[in-house]
Structures are given as C-alpha cells and as structure tokens.
Amino acid sequence: MDKILNLLGIAKRAGRLTTGEEKTIESVRDRSARLVFLASDAGASTAKRIKDKCSYYDIPLIDEYANAELSQATGASNRVVLSITDPGFSKKMLELQEKGK
Numbered sequence: 001m002d003k004i005l006n007l008l009g010i011a012k013r014a015g016r017l018t019t020g021e022e023k024t025i026e027s028v029r030d031r032s033a034r035l036v037f038l039a040s041d042a043g044a045s046t047a048k049r050i051k052d053k054c055s056y057y058d059i060p061l062i063d064e065y066a067n068a069e070l071s072q073a074t075g076a077s078n079r080v081v082l083s084i085t086d087p088g089f090s091k092k093m094l095e096l097q098e099k100g101k
Contacts, residue, residue, distance in 0.1 A: 005073040012074045016086035024083040028053045033083035034090035039067040042080045
C-alpha cells in the first residue's frame with residue numbers, strides 16, 4: 001500500500017475524512033473538503049457529478065485508486081467517494097501525488 005493510502009487510514013482514524021457521495025458533496029459545497037478521492041471504477045454518473053462539483057468549487061481531486069483500494073485503506077466496504085477535511089493531510093497527500101507516491 002502506498003503512502004497516500006496509508007495517510008487515508010490515518011485521516012479516517014483522526015476523524016478528518018467524510019465518506020459517501022452525499023456527504024462528500026456537502027463538504028465540497030460548504031468548502032470544508034480540502035481534497036476529494038474518487039474511485040477510478042466509480043459509475044459514470046457519480047464520477048461526472050463529483051468531478052463537476054470539484055471543478056466548480058476548485059477542490060483538488062484524485063481519481064487513480066480503485067474502489068477496493070480506497071475501501072481497504074479506510075477499513076470500510078464499498079468506498080467510492082471520500083473527502084479529506086484537514087488541510088495538513090490534504091497538503092501532504094497532494095505533495096506525495098506530485099512526487100509519484
């Protein structure tokens with residue numbers, strides 16, 4: 001498991017993670033989301049909705065992990081959409097993504 005997924009698990013335990021499409025969209029709208037994860041194998045309508053919201057509200061999006069990887073990292077089943085609400089976690093994850101993990 002790479003460092004970004006490890007940080008996802010830590011963010012979950014720290015209570016800095018929202019899961020599910022509706023809660024993530026709500027966190028994007030109220031600008032508490034600092035970073036959004038979208039499963040690479042998410043449905044087309046879900047992917048479009050999340051990408052459009054992130055683009056409109058200028059929230060960074062990472063969509064390179066599969067549903068199974070996100071689920072395993074967070075310890076929950078069937079996680080397609082997640083948002084990080086902590087600026088420190090999101091900054092580190094974006095730095096790691098730019099470096100190539």
